[in-house]
Amino acid sequence: xxxxxxxxxxxxxxxxxxxxxxxxxxxxxxxxxxxxxxxxxxxxxxxxxxxxxxxxxxxxxxxxxxxxxxxxxxxxxxxxxxxxxxxxxxxxxxxxxxxxxxxxxxxxxxxxxxxxxxxxxxxxxxxxxxxxxxxxxxxxxxxxxxxxxxxxxxxxxxxxxxxxxxxxxxxxxxxxxxxxxxxxxxxxxxxxxxxxxxxxxxxxxxxxxxxxxxxxxxxxxxxxxxxxxxxxxxxxxxxxxxxxxxxxxxxxxxxxxxxxxxxxxxxxxxxxxxxxxxxxxxxxxxxxxxxxxxxxxxxxxxxxxxxxxxxxxxxxxxxxxxxxxxxxxxxxxxxxxxxxxxxxxxxxxxxxxxxxxxxxxxxxxxxxxxxxxxxxxxxxxxxxxxxxxxxxxxxxxxxxxxxxxxxxxxxxxxxxxxxxxxxxxxxxxxxxxxxxxxxxxxxxxxxxxxxxxxxxxxxxxxxxxxxxxxxxxxxxxxxxxxxxxxxxxxxxxxxxxxxxxxxxxxxxxxxxxxxxxxxxxxxxxxxxxxxxxxxxxxxxxxxxxxxxxxxxxxxxxxxxxxxxxxxxxxxxxxxxxxxxxxxxxxxxxxxxxxxxxxxxxxxxxxx
Numbered sequence: 284x285x286x287x288x289x290x291x292x293x294x295x296x297x298x299x300x301x302x303x304x305x306x307x308x309x310x311x312x313x314x315x316x317x318x319x320x321x322x323x324x325x326x327x328x329x330x331x332x333x334x335x336x337x338x339x340x341x342x343x344x345x346x347x348x349x350x351x352x353x354x355x356x357x358x359x360x361x362x363x364x365x366x367x368x369x370x371x372x373x374x375x376x377x378x379x380x381x382x383x384x385x386x387x388x389x390x391x392x393x394x395x396x397x398x399x400x401x402x403x404x405x406x407x408x409x410x411x412x413x414x415x416x417x418x419x420x421x422x423x424x425x426x427x428x429x430x431x432x433x434x435x436x437x438x439x440x441x442x443x444x445x446x447x448x449x450x451x452x453x454x455x456x457x458x459x460x461x462x463x464x465x466x467x468x469x470x471x472x473x474x475x476x477x478x479x480x481x482x483x484x485x486x487x488x489x490x491x492x493x494x495x496x497x498x499x500x501x502x503x504x505x506x507x508x509x510x511x512x513x514x515x516x517x518x519x520x521x522x523x524x525x526x527x528x529x530x531x532x533x534x535x536x537x538x539x540x541x542x543x544x545x546x547x548x549x550x551x552x553x554x555x556x557x558x559x560x561x562x563x564x565x566x567x568x569x570x571x572x573x574x575x576x577x578x579x580x581x582x583x584x585x586x587x588x589x590x591x592x593x594x595x596x597x598x599x600x601x602x603x604x605x606x607x608x609x610x611x612x613x614x615x616x617x618x619x620x621x622x623x624x625x626x627x628x629x630x631x632x633x634x635x636x637x638x639x640x641x642x643x644x645x646x647x648x649x650x651x652x653x654x655x656x657x658x659x660x661x662x663x664x665x666x667x668x669x670x671x672x673x674x675x676x677x678x679x680x681x682x683x684x685x686x687x688x689x690x691x692x693x694x695x696x697x698x699x700x701x702x703x704x705x706x707x708x709x710x711x712x713x714x715x716x717x718x719x720x721x722x723x724x725x726x727x728x729x730x731x732x733x734x735x736x737x738x739x740x741x742x743x744x745x746x747x748x749x750x751x752x753x754x755x756x757x758x759x760x761x762x763x764x765x766x767x768x769x770x771x772x773x774x775x776x777x778x779x780x781x782x783x784x785x786x787x788x789x790x791x792x793x794x795x796x797x798x799x800x801x802x803x804x805x806x807x808x809x810x811x812x813x814x815x816x817x818x819x820x821x822x823x824x825x826x827x828x829x830x831x832x833x834x835x836x837x838x839x840x841x842x843x844x845x846x847x848x849x850x851x852x853x854x855x856x857x858x859x860x861x862x863x864x865x866x867x868x869x870x871x872x873x874x875x876x877x878x879x880x881x882x883x884x885x886x887x888x889x890x
Contacts, residue, residue: 302392302419302420302421303417303418303419303420303421303422304391304392304393304396304417304418305393305415305416305417305418306393306397306413306414306415306416306417308391308393309393309394309397309413310391310393310394312871313390313391313394314387314389314390314394314865314868315383315386315387315390315394315395315398316867317401317405318867318877319387319865319867319868320398320401320402320405321405322749322867323335323336323386323749324340324405325753327756327757329757330722330757332722332723332756334752334753334756335382335402335406336382336386336749336752337382337725337726337729337747337752337756338378338382338726339723340406345407345435345438345439346439348435348436348439349438349439349440349442349443352364352368352436352439352440352443353439353443355367355368364453365453365505366504366505366506366507366508368453368454368457369453369454369456369457369460369505369506370457370505370506370508371454371457372453372454372455372456372457372458372459372460372461373457373458373460373461373464373506374457374461375454375457375458375461376399376457376458376459376460376461376462376463376464376465377461377462377464377465378461379399379402379403379458379462380399380461380462380463380465380466381465383395383398383399383402384465384466385746386746386749388745392418392420395466396416396418396463396466397413399459399462399463399466400413400429403455403458403459403462407435408434408435408436408454408455408458409431409432409433409434409435409436409452409455409486410431410432410433411429411430411431411432412429412430412431412432413429414428414429414430414487415427415428416428416490418467420467420468423467423469423492424492425463425467425471425490425491425492425495426489426490426491427463427473427489427490428487428488428489428490429459429487429488430485430486430487431452431455431485431486431487431488432485432486434452434455434479434486436451436452436453436454436455437451437452437478437479437480437486440480441479441480444480446480446481446482447480447481448481449478449480449481450475450477450478450480450481450486451478451480451481452475452478452480452486452488453505456473456474456475456488457505457506459473459488459490460472460473460490460506463490467492469492469493470492470493470503471490471491471492471493472490472491472492472493472496472499472502472503473488473489473490474488474489474490474496474502475487475488476488476489546583546587546590547561547580547583547584547587548724548727548728548731549721549723549724549727549728550723550724550727551716551720551721551722551723551724553716553720553721554716554721554724557584557713557714557715557716558584560711560713561584561587561588561591561713562591564588564711564713565588565591565592566592566593567711568682569710569711570663570682570683570684570685570707570708570710570711571585571588571684571685571710571711571712571713572684572685572686572687572691572708572709572710572711572712572713573585573684573685573686573687573712573713573715574686574687574688574690574691574712574713574714574715575686575688575714575715575716575717576688576715576717576763577688577762577763577765578718578762578763578764578765578766579688579715579716579717579718579763579764580715580763580764581646581686581688581715582601582644582646582686584713584715585599585601585642585644585684585686586599586644588642588684589641589642589644589682589684592642592682594640594641594642594682597638597639597640597641597642598637598638598639598640598641598642599638599641599642599644600634600637600638600641600642600643600644601644601646602615602616602634602643602644602645602646603646603647604645604646604647604648604650604651604655605646605647605650609652609654609655612651612652612655613655613658613671614631614633614671615633615634616633616634616635616655616658616659616662616668617633617635617658617662617668617669617670617671618630618631618632618633618635618636618668618670618671618673619631619633619670619671619672620670620671620672620673621672630670632670633668633670635662635668635679635681636668636677636679638679638681639679639680639681640680640681641681641682642681642682642683642684643681643682643683643684644684644685644686645659645683645684645685645686646685646686647686647687647688648685648686648687648708649687649688649689649691649694649699649700653699653701656700656701656704657701657704659704660701660703660704660707662679663683663704663707663708664707666678666679666680666681667679683708685708691705691708691709692705717760717763718760718763718764718766718767719758719759719760722756725755725756725767726752726756728764728767728768729747729752729755729767729771732767732768732771732772733746733747733771733775733784736771736772736775736776737775740772740775740776742775742776742778742780743780743781744774744775744778744781744782744783744784745781745782745783745863746783746784747774747783747784747785748783748784748785748786748863748864748865750785750786750864750890751774751783751784751785751786751788751789754786754789754790755767755770755789758794770789770790770794771784771789773788773789773791773792774788774789777789777791779860782860782863782864783863783864785864852887852889854873855869855873855880855883855884855887855889856889858872858873859884859889859890864890866880866881866884866890
């Protein structure tokens, strides 16, 4: 019986057509253009950082990479070094694909895919030349072929080992595979079918889905960590036979601890050091003292310390010492017996008793009066308390964690804090850095707060403009994480549905911010980054309504410029909004250069 071919609806046909593209569909004038990509790369000389949108970058010599690569090969062997570098490249490619899809979600799929090779070139790794690509995301079909010119990895490999028999662009192959895999949502493998390191005039790569290669195993083995990491570890660490056949199914003893610790957000070295200390001391009974500026996350660290400690199932009780009057601090901490004073109609346990078996967090402990400090010291030393008006001692099993934004040593020298209490609390100090000293964490925190407040307030916000990201990366944050949290929430509330958060949505409370960044222009030179300014932020967000026709004439003549109509200003505003405040794209739509449009927008108070 003849089988009737399945029919696709018009909607399905349109969807398939929308997701199928070839290299012939590339539009050099559509987002993301080379200019869009170069403007995403900014240099911040003031704090010694380079950013690709919200990802920190490094600028290092190709010869340094070559030396590092040679050391890997010498210490790990050819195969293990290749596996490691391939996986590093894969991670970089996947991150770049995620950035492009997040930054330009409405771009044509052909242009979004073409951005990968462009970014590879922008990062100085290689100069790709597109021969052909075609893909259908809906069906999972993919094919791509490129020439690679001036491969930096080849240069270093040939300089160290000369011409050999095998290709050597390992990290670059990993990058191409990672970008294509993240873009397609399935495993794509590139192979280097010709390489300068093996005698070819130019490198040539071909990419297909893993299941479309006849023997994908020869490539996939380089993407599996076991190929290098486990074998290297086994070569240095003696192993013992496994006696428990079910041991592999036993949950790790610290699985819950790892989950709790992961609630702390950050990757910077200072943050990681603080988290490492927190994890080290968690399993002990030692008193911990967190120090750092207000808003740096001391209470969050204390909560995490409790959550990953053996006391996790017992109460966590927090006390803000600055919020309790001196006359009440004793009753709050130690409790009250019935009839102890007027109004004490019932006995009430204090915070020490309520935290029995758990953790007592004393925030702003430097605010305690001298008398209260003495009573707290006795409780810490004796592990016993006595309620106000009581006659019996109550034994307490409580871990005390304290926090302050003051220098307690200075407070001791000034006579405002007891030295004996300081030494009792300072058993295991952990210093939390201000946010301006952990700028690598700002993009992560922005993303966390954006997800939290879009869900909380029911808003659809696609993200942040490049100008907003640059402003937050440069801002000093006197209020630290708490201030960043407030700025993002304010932006979520102020922004229109579907519009990315810009500077004027966040900096509306008199905050003084300064953007001092350099970006790369199309000629390859460093110039002042787009939107960079040095003005009080409370002036920037104020958008004055367009003046009347007469007012516009008067202002224009006063400045010696041609008069501008309210209609023209409205045209600029509508085009800017339609293009999600992308000045470059708006300029192309209006037939202007970016510099011309930026000047007019600033003159009319639109940016």
